[in-house]
Amino acid sequence: MDPQWNEVRALEAEIAALQRECRMLPEPSKKTSADRRLFQEIYQSNSEGLESSKDLRGQLEYLKSELSFLSKLTGINIRNYSKKIEDVTNTEMTDEATKKVLQRHRLSGNCSMITFQLEFQILETQTNGKLSSVITDLNIILEPTDCSELSEFASRAEERRDLFMFFRSLHFFVEWSDYRKRTYKHFKEKYPETVHLSEGAHSQCMEIRSTSRPGFELVVVWRIQIDEEGKVSPVLDLLTKVPLRALKLDKNRVIETAPRSFRTLLGVLGIEAALESLIRLLSAENMQDEDARLRSLR
Missing domain, CATH: 3.10.450 (Nuclear Transport Factor 2; Chain: A,)
Known part of the structure; x- marks a missing residue:
């Protein structure tokens, strides 16, 4: 047999084998389409998961901002x-x-x-x-738990099982407590020799002592009351400490009626102005002015 013919037959056999292998492989277009669909499904799943994660983070940030707002408000x-x-x-x-x-x-x-x-x-x-x-x-x-008003109120809230009343009253109670503290601190700094806070700015009582007349003292008792319905309100009373001799000389009963007059003063002037009127009454400068006026009348 011609050697060239044998070479041709070998080449034909090799081509036939390659064709058979090609037929066993998937068509390029079909494989590319399947891969594309698979990629799109994976991408869509990841995108949905990412969007869901973003939504959850957004909701969490929103809830945090709302909680922060409520905390600042209350x-x-x-x-x-x-x-x-x-x-x-x-x-x-x-x-x-x-x-x-x-x-x-x-x-x-x-x-x-x-x-x-x-x-x-x-x-x-x-x-x-x-x-x-x-x-x-x-x-x-x-x-x-050293605040009796608040302890009694908490007991009532427990009995009634009223959470709303508890949080509402607690908020207003703290607001009034902070206001009392700021007010006492202000007058202590303004009249350091006349105003005394034996228990600090958190005290319920403020002593107003005369610097020129020992023994003359007015005591303001500022309580924060919570009624049965949870309403919070300030209650201020005035106590007097004066020498017995001064009481005997008080023919017009000014000292005796001072607590009632103080309540009237509160209604007219408000808390801060009423307290300052008392303080100025016993402050050193006013006492000296009063002594000078009395001497001039003689």
């Missing part, structure tokens, strides 16, 4: 919070359409210098699609 900061849910439905006592869920809540936080811890339970009852809830238990722990 002065109440929640530090820790936990919640447990328990299905307490009793199938023997209720019908199949009734479901009961007990929520156990614990939280702690502060309002200015007052810290609190709360534990309360909420019983949710769902009957025929209607949902109702009630607070079944409430425990309140406040620190510091």
